Amino acid sequence: MLIGFGALLIVWQLASILSGHNQALFPPPLLVGEALLEMIRSGSIFTHIQISFLRFFSGYLAAVILAIVLGLIVGQLPAIWRVLDPIVQVLRPVSPIAWSPFIVLWFGIGNMPAIVIIFIAAFFPVLLSTVSAVKKVDAMYLRIAANFEMTHTERMWKIIFPAAFPMIANGLHMAIGSAWIFLVAGEMIGAQSGLGFLIVDARNALSLDIVMACIIIIGILGLLLDQAIRLFEGWVARIWGGQAAIK
Amino acid sequence: MLIGFGALLIVWQLASILSGHNQALFPPPLLVGEALLEMIRSGSIFTHIQISFLRFFSGYLAAVILAIVLGLIVGQLPAIWRVLDPIVQVLRPVSPIAWSPFIVLWFGIGNMPAIVIIFIAAFFPVLLSTVSAVKKVDAMYLRIAANFEMTHTERMWKIIFPAAFPMIANGLHMAIGSAWIFLVAGEMIGAQSGLGFLIVDARNALSLDIVMACIIIIGILGLLLDQAIRLFEGWVARIWGGQAAIK
Amino acid sequence: SGEGEISEGKQTIKIGYLPITHAVPLYMQQDAEYEDYELQLVKFGSWPELMDALNTGKIDGASVLIQLAMNAKEKGVDLKAVALGHRDGNVLVVAPSIANAQALKGQTFAIPNRFSTHHILLYEMLKKEGLAYEDINVVELPPAEMPAALAQGQIAGYVVAEPFGAISVALKKGKVLYQSEDIWPNSIDCGLVLRNQFIQSHGEVAKSFVRDYVAAGELAEHKDAHMQEVVGEFMNVEQNVLDLSLQWISYDDLAIEEEAYAILRNALIEMKLSEDPPAYEDFVDTSLWQ
Amino acid sequence: MVAPIVSIQQVSKQFSTKQKQEIVLDKVSFDVNKGEIIAILGKSGCGKSTLLNLIGGFEQASKGSILLDGKEIRKPSKRCVMLMQNYALLPWRSVEKNVALALEGEKLTKEEIDEKAAHYLTMVGLLDKRKALPSELSGGMQQRVAIARALAIQPELILMDEPFAALDTFTRYYLQDELIQIQQREQTTIVLVTHDIDEAIYLADRIFIMSANPGRVHKEIAIKGSKPRNRADTDFQHYRELIFNEFQFTTNKQPIEYNI
Amino acid sequence: MVAPIVSIQQVSKQFSTKQKQEIVLDKVSFDVNKGEIIAILGKSGCGKSTLLNLIGGFEQASKGSILLDGKEIRKPSKRCVMLMQNYALLPWRSVEKNVALALEGEKLTKEEIDEKAAHYLTMVGLLDKRKALPSELSGGMQQRVAIARALAIQPELILMDEPFAALDTFTRYYLQDELIQIQQREQTTIVLVTHDIDEAIYLADRIFIMSANPGRVHKEIAIKGSKPRNRADTDFQHYRELIFNEFQFTTNKQPIEYNI
Numbered sequence A, B: 001m002l003i004g005f006g007a008l009l010i011v012w013q014l015a016s017i018l019s020g021h022n023q024a025l026f027p028p029p030l031l032v033g034e035a036l037l038e039m040i041r042s043g044s045i046f047t048h049i050q051i052s053f054l055r056f057f058s059g060y061l062a063a064v065i066l067a068i069v070l071g072l073i074v075g076q077l078p079a080i081w082r083v084l085d086p087i088v089q090v091l092r093p094v095s096p097i098a099w100s101p102f103i104v105l106w107f108g109i110g111n112m113p114a115i116v117i118i119f120i121a122a123f124f125p126v127l128l129s130t131v132s133a134v135k136k137v138d139a140m141y142l143r144i145a146a147n148f149e150m151t152h153t154e155r156m157w158k159i160i161f162p163a164a165f166p167m168i169a170n171g172l173h174m175a176i177g178s179a180w181i182f183l184v185a186g187e188m189i190g191a192q193s194g195l196g197f198l199i200v201d202a203r204n205a206l207s208l209d210i211v212m213a214c215i216i217i218i219g220i221l222g223l224l225l226d227q228a229i230r231l232f233e234g235w236v237a238r239i240w241g242g243q244a245a246i247k
Numbered sequence C: 001s002g003e004g005e006i007s008e009g010k011q012t013i014k015i016g017y018l019p020i021t022h023a024v025p026l027y028m029q030q031d032a033e034y035e036d037y038e039l040q041l042v043k044f045g046s047w048p049e050l051m052d053a054l055n056t057g058k059i060d061g062a063s064v065l066i067q068l069a070m071n072a073k074e075k076g077v078d079l080k081a082v083a084l085g086h087r088d089g090n091v092l093v094v095a096p097s098i099a100n101a102q103a104l105k106g107q108t109f110a111i112p113n114r115f116s117t118h119h120i121l122l123y124e125m126l127k128k129e130g131l132a133y134e135d136i137n138v139v140e141l142p143p144a145e146m147p148a149a150l151a152q153g154q155i156a157g158y159v160v161a162e163p164f165g166a167i168s169v170a171l172k173k174g175k176v177l178y179q180s181e182d183i184w185p186n187s188i189d190c191g192l193v194l195r196n197q198f199i200q201s202h203g204e205v206a207k208s209f210v211r212d213y214v215a216a217g218e219l220a221e222h223k224d225a226h227m228q229e230v231v232g233e234f235m236n237v238e239q240n241v242l243d244l245s246l247q248w249i250s251y252d253d254l255a256i257e258e259e260a261y262a263i264l265r266n267a268l269i270e271m272k273l274s275e276d277p278p279a280y281e282d283f284v285d286t287s288l289w290q
Numbered sequence D, E: 001m002v003a004p005i006v007s008i009q010q011v012s013k014q015f016s017t018k019q020k021q022e023i024v025l026d027k028v029s030f031d032v033n034k035g036e037i038i039a040i041l042g043k044s045g046c047g048k049s050t051l052l053n054l055i056g057g058f059e060q061a062s063k064g065s066i067l068l069d070g071k072e073i074r075k076p077s078k079r080c081v082m083l084m085q086n087y088a089l090l091p092w093r094s095v096e097k098n099v100a101l102a103l104e105g106e107k108l109t110k111e112e113i114d115e116k117a118a119h120y121l122t123m124v125g126l127l128d129k130r131k132a133l134p135s136e137l138s139g140g141m142q143q144r145v146a147i148a149r150a151l152a153i154q155p156e157l158i159l160m161d162e163p164f165a166a167l168d169t170f171t172r173y174y175l176q177d178e179l180i181q182i183q184q185r186e187q188t189t190i191v192l193v194t195h196d197i198d199e200a201i202y203l204a205d206r207i208f209i210m211s212a213n214p215g216r217v218h219k220e221i222a223i224k225g226s227k228p229r230n231r232a233d234t235d236f237q238h239y240r241e242l243i244f245n246e247f248q249f250t251t252n253k254q255p256i257e258y259n260i
């Protein structure tokens, strides 16, 4: 871990010396470190992180809840999914950035565009993984439900949801990554704070040391998010044991 | 399929009537259809699609080849992967958009930024899935390699690569989706053609009908790419049969 | 939600801007307190995002490339230009190796946006130098990437809002080929644009707002220590870059002249950027000056 | 003799796939009496699982009818529980909660459910594991939990599809013994599908040998002698040889390779 | 008597995990002669697979040594091929290419390889399937391909770890017969681990019964009589009973439940 980052710093420093670029255009590690320290000392970075997290989790959690509930329902209704599937498939590959004129029109500026863009980025992976998880629930479990004369609701919450859960958790993992990547894009639309705003603002001010510092912070926070959801997945794998659909 | 799109069109038309927004701000389906037809009639859209595809595949294929080869190697060398892993984990969650000042500095403008951004978007998913695929190659296959006294190269190409292939193919699938999403972002940096440029340009010109038409085209092309790689995955699953690591 | 919301009895006016020297009067205006309204400046990262917000009424007005507003007006969004953002102050920056305009032949040249004064400035400059538009390769590039692209030799020059020109000059990666007034005196560039709906429903407030804006411009023109300090709060740039930018620009007399507007309108038509740009009387609201 | 608990009458089943129509079961008829253990033996693909699915109500017969207590079976019910080779425990529920699963639908308090689950877990000797997750148990233990779960709802009939096939010889022997004890105590009726001739002889009161293409009951063999039986006994050998020869016969002179 | 082909001398193996040190094999010694079939019987976890891995060179003994033709085994080699329960065919290669796998390393032309592969596929009766993918074959067929692949490099020793455990009774019987025929023709030496007492008696010249915790060779039983043997024979019954009693003994009076 430390070796990795150490090596990276050395390569970076060497590159910045050898390339002969102006420091303003390609800030060396030291300059970026200073910028980082300055942001930490002034505490401004924590406000930005806090607001970014707030937006991120609002969008992510809303997407996750909606996508799981919807996915559990339509996953059991192939007829309805056949209608929705092509729509989802066409909407999914479109960059949330492309939607921004419409997002502003419908959701205004400030917090909402960021939340909506994160919502979009998280919604589709979770929906698709939930639907395919529900479809792949082992027929054996459905037979148990039938054998024990469960009602539809019992079947959904006692059998299908927990049986599909490991694969849904995998979808949550993928979604947290792709949603975090779109934080920057989301906070470009009229936000006055947050890490994405900070990057855009620093870019416009040509303070590339701050841009780089923000990249590092976003990277590290992304890593932490990933680790957190990995713990969660580990817990799922432990409980769900050998049954985990995808390891 | 047709029902789905039909329903979508109706909802869209209704929304555009009921919301009472200016048509320029929220173009109804008919207007978008006209814009789409116009672009097809003039043939301009095909040039843009062609150039976007060219950039997309350059970036995607370069990423895939590099990531697979690198992944096959480092997947077998845990010591090296332990050094690289944290770097990859920190770089991965950073939006390619955040890198754009540096991309211009290193790669210039025009085709390269788009290719590089697509490369970044595709590289990490393929690398990570290759490494984890290599690590998960059934010990049984490695025992066969040892039993038959294979050399390192033989082991890599006759055993590890094909054994890991189904999971790598899954990574290719995920990567094609996330790379395509970044096409728009990539073509925002100094490109004078391509679908992403078209969206940015139409947005500047406040031609939201063209923006919407491009969104539809990007969505449909993304769907087609997805279908194509799904065929490929189907072929993999057929040949690799029951062994497919992830179904 | 824009549309002049009321808070604590005071009207709040939301105005969008990009952190460039062309919006300096707004910074100066924000610095003071006003009796009948509260000025809230909303920073954006790029013109498209700002225009999205303006067009959909999420902000009441903006300091924006006036051509973008004209284009929106042509598309049916009811906007009014009420004042200029500045006078002059745009520069064509080229790589030090470019001796004169003729040397640009066959080179790549960056502009921020097709619908911008900078594009027209380039167009007029080429005309003046006897070059054809096709002689150079024009690309659109986000302003923030221009200095890097120039330093890397990706482009031979660019013309854009300040302080991005001054950055290259300060870094010694570029030099000024032309000042905008040498190509097109009294050029119209960024302007203060308001939504007509806002003007209609809050006429008096709008009037005092514009009056204060113009006064703030006069104040900015002093370019004194106080002004520099205020600008520094809104734009995070090196002092030498800022000094350079401010040298080139002026903020007095921000009225939109009919004559200058006509030149702009003709240029847009000639360059096929627009078929029917709004007429002066439809688009420019002079009533608020009284 | 009392009326049979299950009556299978001229049951046929065919599956139609795109390529072809396949008759899997052809006019199968037999009765099962209360308290009996019936073993069904037959080669892979002869329709044993299909027959069990029909009795369980998981699939519908193409022709003929299956009666449980005189009433036709139309869908799965708690009266007739299926036990599968892969145990089919819910991996996210503890042993106790797995046993409780079928009881939750009934009008019982939480205490009653717990008590009942504990009772049947005691019966299979796993009370001390009641808080464990299935993945923490060996295969044999898991199958015992599945048996406890099946017993807990006191079904009239338990269907077993190769219940011990995934276990090693010694565990299998042990579970066979345990099954006989419990069955005798609870007087459960069991229909058991197996690949293993010894298992069939050891457990069953009657064995049905099926032939394939289409699946038919080729022969019925009643096994005499009280349980538990002695595997090294000459009677046991006699039955083994008898059944083995029947099998050779069901292949109709085709080389044995054909069935692999 | 000639020198043994494999000589296992006072071999011990211990695994250290974080929690504990476990002695899995404790001073195991025996010899294997050329052309012999040795069966190793023992309960789950007694170290059978570990012993096979040591002989194959896949793991190293903690103490003692294992000699193949008088030379110590240090790593896996083609001279000693391991055959696993799950067939271990490469699913992406055709049957033919799977058999060719081990031959590709040798100095042979493509024609020679094809010919050799065809020869051994004929031997296991699967020449007509040579273009098929493993997934298109039944389990029994797959194991026959694995046997052909092992035979193709003409190893001095074949190690089999429960090779037929995943197959049904009838297929298992058939493959056992086929194995004996091929083994007699090729004079291969085989060490076979199994769970199945009948299988051991049917195939082996000598049976080693292992006891667990730590794994030791508890008893060696030489099976007399020529092959193929008759499973219904009284001699066969005698060995069955003998071994079964040995097993009861290896559990050291602990209730059988302990081992499940």
Ligand SMILES: Nc1ncnc2c1ncn2[C@@H]1O[C@H](COP(=O)(O)OP(=O)(O)OP(=O)(O)O)[C@@H](O)[C@H]1O
Pocket (backbone or CB within 6 Å): D015, D016, D017, D022, D024, D042, D043, D044, D045, D046, D047, D048, D049, D050, D051
């Ligand atoms: N749902 C189905 N659709 C089509 N064919 C089926 C279906 N289920 C079973 N079959 C066919 O019916 C035949 C009998 O299958 P079944 O599973 O009942 O055999 P079995 O005797 O249980 O075999 P095994 O011992 O391998 O479990 C097989 O040829 C199988 O291909």
Ligand SMILES: Nc1ncnc2c1ncn2[C@@H]1O[C@H](COP(=O)(O)OP(=O)(O)OP(=O)(O)O)[C@@H](O)[C@H]1O
Pocket (backbone or CB within 6 Å): E015, E016, E017, E022, E024, E042, E043, E044, E045, E046, E047, E048, E049, E050, E051
């Ligand atoms: N790599 C290892 N690390 C630690 N312990 C191991 C390892 N391999 C095997 N063991 C332990 O060694 C013991 C014997 O294992 P082995 O697989 O040899 O048993 P076995 O007789 O083949 O059992 P089975 O019949 O279930 O295949 C077990 O207790 C197992 O937990």
Ligand SMILES: [Mg+2]
Pocket (backbone or CB within 6 Å): D048, D049, D050, D161
């Ligand atoms: Mg079956």
Ligand SMILES: [Mg+2]
Pocket (backbone or CB within 6 Å): E048, E049, E050, E161
């Ligand atoms: Mg073993």
